[in-house]
Amino acid sequence: MFNYATINKKNLSLGFFSQQWKNITHMFGGSPQPEPETLIGEWRKIRWGQQEEDLQFMKDYQPYNKEVKQLRVLLHGPIGSGKSSFINSVESALRGKVTGRALTDTISGESFTIKRRTFKIDKGGKGTFYPFVFTDLMGIEGSEKQGICVEDIKLDMKGHIKDAYNFNPYSEISENDPNYNKSPTLEDKVHVLVCIIDASKASLLSNESKNKMREVRLAASRLGIPEVVVLTKIDEACPEVRSDVKNVCKSKYIKETMDKISVDLGLQPNCIFPVKNYNTEMETNDEIDSLILSAMKRIIDFGEDFVNELQA
Template identity: 45%
Template sequence: MIKGPNLRVSLEMGRPCDFFSIRTGLQRLTGRILHLFDQKKQQNGWRPIRTSQRGKIEAQLKDFQLKTPNVSRLRILLCGQVGAGKSSFINSVNSVFAHRVTQRAGEAPCSGKSYTHKYITYTINKGTLPFVFNDVMGLEQDGILIEDINSAMLGHVKEGYTFNPQTPLAETDDNYIKHPSLDDKVHCLVSVVPANVISQMDESVIKKMNTVSQRANDIGIPHLVLMTKVDEACPLVKEDLKKIYTSKKIKEKMVECSYKVEASLKCIFPVKNYSEESDTNDTVDNIIMSAVEHIVNAACDFVSYL
């Protein structure tokens, strides 16, 4: 029974129980349940690796058909610092669809100098897929100029043009397309950021990257981010790539990336490119294919409004 201001009750065994103690106990129990739920969620990962849907995603991308007039293929522009993994990602995407490790785009060596100097369009799977990639010089001080990236996004840069770090492409240049078609224009901008050195990225590179993404936003071009080299940023992921979406370290890097390149977390895709492997494997394939699927969907949404 209830008696006194302490709201004490007598239970069957005659032992008193304080309502405040009950409430505290329930709070602790609820906290424990939520903690276990968070642990389970952490074990499952904040994003799924759709291992069972690899064939389905690959088939969808292969069979994908554009319905926008005058756009025969989606153009995706990659930009980032030297050695971020831009060319390596292009090679990795091609490897996924070829079912073997391929090497088409030249990858930057460890010298810190940009390997890419020309504006080249890379098709995937011998041109059978309705999307292409373009790579540009690194964003370092002696790298590509912002004006040239802007020109590329608007479709003014002719195939094979050699970038000049000192002088932007002029409208009077033979390599300048005065009246670009919808095919010439970029349909999705992808910033490439290496997870292992994101904390040490030069502020001038970050500023340049954000200026470019802001310009893309002004034009209406979607902007996504690839966070590469996740295996070099987290020992757990290096040991087992399947833990990429359960790693606290990778999640922390994504948050840092979001802050630095001014992109929401849902637009950031951690990936591991083929680098040392001589053969493809399903885990790498699935992670890369998932990123490509989102990039293609973003580009497709953009052209549907042109």
């Protein structure tokens, strides 16, 4: 029988309640009532089937500014939102096979990432890498003394934190810490800030978490750093997307979620990109790749514009 105790934060998604309603009506022998309309007209055009073109763009890209060999993309966001999984998914799309170098966790209610780590993606040849890197940080939590210290994110954007720094939720990094970079170069600094948000839990974000993300965004704005939002787990948020990922830009729920994030963080909707991370798949998928590569192309475009403006 349906057990209300099974409801928890990880199950609070549109798909979960939809399925439970079907189970209840079936259990009592009735026919399911028509579900609320979940699909609407396309609110964004995705270039389905063009992932090879986007992939070639990634392969051909080189920063025009000679001071920068690699664009630095900094990921931040609430715990469990899929930051590490997004890194793995981008690597999977670029390499044509499902990978998992950035360690993830599906059980813990706390941030699984506790140390700063930068990820390069192998381009195929020996010792060759794509000209962009991802910096993965500890997750944001609502409580004041939990999750990453917001001041550390601000310092990281300025290039002051080195890899392997162990984040302390109670205080920011000290200038005397061996992992504090006192003289960051342009390449050490962040060129694109990416906020990762779980679409299936976006409505559950606390005001404290949203305030922290807003504070980070305002700090990035003062530095001129472009920011985008990557909306993950769209398949968990909407049953229609789970059945066919190409329904993402017809999903009423995903559209409403993006609009709410736009209001909460003060970001234009065209800077918010819904994606599905690789999690259960054993092989790469053209539709999943299309969403991931489309988001990455915009991230690269924003980063390229930013570093070009800094040229002497």
